[in-house]
Amino acid sequence: MIETDNLIQDLLGIGGEDGLSTGQAQLDAVALDGQSPRAIVRPSTAEEAAAYLKYANSHGLKVAIRGGGVHSGIGNPLEWLDIVLTTERMAAITEYSPADLMVGVQAGVKLSDLKAELAKNGQFLPVEAAGLLQGATIGGAIASNTSGPFRLAYGPARDWLIGVKFVLADGTIAKGGGKVVKNVAGFDMMKLFIGTLGTLGLIYEMNFKLLPLPPLTSTLVVAFDDYQAACGLALKAIDTGTFPSALTVLDRGAALAVGLPDRTATLLLEVRNTAQALERQVRDITGLCREAGAAGPDMLDGSQEQHDLWQKVTGFGYRELSGQGLALKVSTLPDQSAALLTQAHALADRLSLRISLLSHAGHGLSWLTGSYEDEDKALEFVRELTSWAERLGGSVAAERLPLALKQRVGDVWGTALSEGELKLMRGIKAKLDPERTLGPGRFVAGI
């Protein structure tokens, strides 16, 4: 039996009134998988967060960590929820050294605020996430290992995180890495914490390396009659050394969703460089389009126009209401984008789902959204697409599913991991959160 008669009193004792919300409407607004917590705590320092976590941990209470809350539902169904801990009051840029191309931020900093701050110095952090405009935080983006179209040029978010500070469920405050760009002192805790969805600890502060904003960019839009041709040109653009920074193939639904014309397949390419080099890149890509017999390309030159389009591409799949329809993140090898588009559409036709798919052909991550009437068929769709991807060495993460469907899927990450690897992951969880205080059930195989 959990003894928490004094829960509210105790939580007040830790962080005072500013740190606590218990209004039913507030609690319901942060419900996860249909469960409202009994309290929301808002620590303003790592020490406070540690005190809350330690309290929960020693009283058998279960905690979910919340950033912007735009995608808190990612993961397997939560087993139990007592407290939501939000990072909204830990939202300071702790150190910004433009001369070192380095920034230190607390978890609750909104991606949009960080972006604006860095832009003042002509710099940026190549961490992209859907939900940027809706208040996604840097902590949430790192905890869910997000990426977007420009990963082709800059690599995944993990390449930019150079230091991490965290709080474990037992209240231990610790860190890994540092603030220099090269560092091999000790285990790489940054890699360990990225993508953990709040199941190993609270990430409260991060250091990143930065880049200068590109001098100039051009975006090319090419229409095709079939996926193969679009994806083929994407790979060719890499192969022939035109150095694109983003290569995204959109099906009809995805094109419409980002405001592009209604075409079977659309390839978006972006190049960024100095004026002269850019001209040459555009010329080379145009040549490739001609060779491939494609019309166009259409060029977007205006920087605002390009920015808006890519923002929509990055935000593809975001919905105000969680639980509406499904959203899958599919990981394949770059040369399997066309096969994925074909396979997903064939499956969707057979099972009467309406889907839209956007594939970053250069780095192999794709996003699929779908709506359905028949839950059985939707379930079959998710399962079949997942096993198709897994057979090819890839994987599917069902990042958004209505609760009823989520509960039937089994594991939202499919079955790519064998029992052997899972045993190691359970071992890590058991060492860092032995009481399973943080997001119990959320992670792969119900970790």
Next chain:
Amino acid sequence: MTVSEKETGATAHTPKINRDKLVRDMAAIVGPEGVLHKTYDLKLYEYDGSVDKHLPEVVIFPRSTEQVARIVRYCNQEQLYYTARGAGTGLSGGSIPLRGGVLIAFTRMNKILEIDPENLRAVVEPGLVNLHLSQAVAPYGLYFVPDPSSQKACTIGGNVAENSGGPHTLVYGVTTNHVTGLEVVTPDGEIRNYGGKATDGPGYDLTGLFVGSEGTIGLVTRVIVKLTPLPPAVKTFLAIFDSVEKCSNAVSGIIRNGVIPAALEMMDNLMIGAVEASSHAGYPLDAAAVLLVECEGLPAALEQQAGTIEEICRQEGAVEFRTAKDAAEREALWKGRKGAFGAVGRMSPDYYVVDGVVPRSKLPQTLAAVGAISQKYNLRIANVFHAGDGNLHPLVMFDGNKPGDLEKAVKAGEDIIRMCAAEGGTLSGEHGIGVEKRDMMCFIFNEDDLAIMRRIRQAFDQQGLCNPEKVIPTPGRCGETRIPTARKAQEIYERADMQAW
């Protein structure tokens, strides 16, 4: 007996090993030709590129993952310590079997298993020599980015374990950014697959955690690496300075302006002298310091970038620029740079390579401080380093035959590392912690930070047999100066595979 044994009394706990039985049992797994056990042979494997040493009981050369798994299971059963070794070029003692036991050498697992140019991947065995990978994929217009100066000898497995860098990892990142999957024999002797050819697989990032773990949480038996298209054009030039301060100001200026070239390496006068004496690479002997700059990319962009960098260097007081006219000149400059450590070895009886990192804006004061440390200990210190990353490599010269000289060199190194930590930097940018810096970990990590690393290690290695005594200090012992075994550093140059540098 080594100092580390004295410190820990570790040998007292090691079970009495029946060497004959061990050799027989190991031969049953890998064949008699895969086992070394005579003291004469073992002597070649008691050290790496650092200043430590310790003899293994046996050296085993497995040829397959299955054999590696059997060796590890055997070690568990017999409670034997085991340590992995690649080419032994490590500079922090990572592959030294500090408690004896079994040394597993991966040099015979050196095949390239697959090249997938479409998806920019290769699958290789850990004993493959770094340079051989880039050579093998060059016909596809690809290369493997991490290029440690030791690349003619060091192995991909060693690179993975150390998370190695190199002159050309400034823009594209170090080893961890170029590995997407691993096959690992875990300390419980199981064969596991982390990550894969595709990225973003489900679960905790075991691949990311393994890279840089210095052989302490398992043995890698297969590596899936990312390949990168070769640049369409390269421009290499030297910016020559009449003071170290101006040169380091130029580096800070280049980074501050965000024009990051593919490589940005610095050498001081002492280093230039050593390099020219051994390889006539074309560096100006009278310069106080030079920057070796390499820009790559599309020709137009490249010229513009090079132009901006020249401009910044000029503003900071560069006196001259020399551009490599052709591939031969470029290669000579790089050969000189990559042979820098070896060159110092010919100039001084012994040297101690220090590896530390500072924020790039702090380079000027940091180099001044290194100069002061050189004077304090009255030891010459040559500087050659990855300036663009803020990754210093002061080479402290000493004479191991002179009583007290090694101690002085180690103390000077420790002063440098303390200074890097105090400037907001770190203990090691690429050479690892190993045993060399194990007891310096507390310069940047507190006991809680270290306790968590210990927990992680235990999650993989319950018995504590895998590469013992490395990376994470024993509680309470951190912070003491550790004077390593006085191995004659000279021994290293007698090894054929090290001659190349």
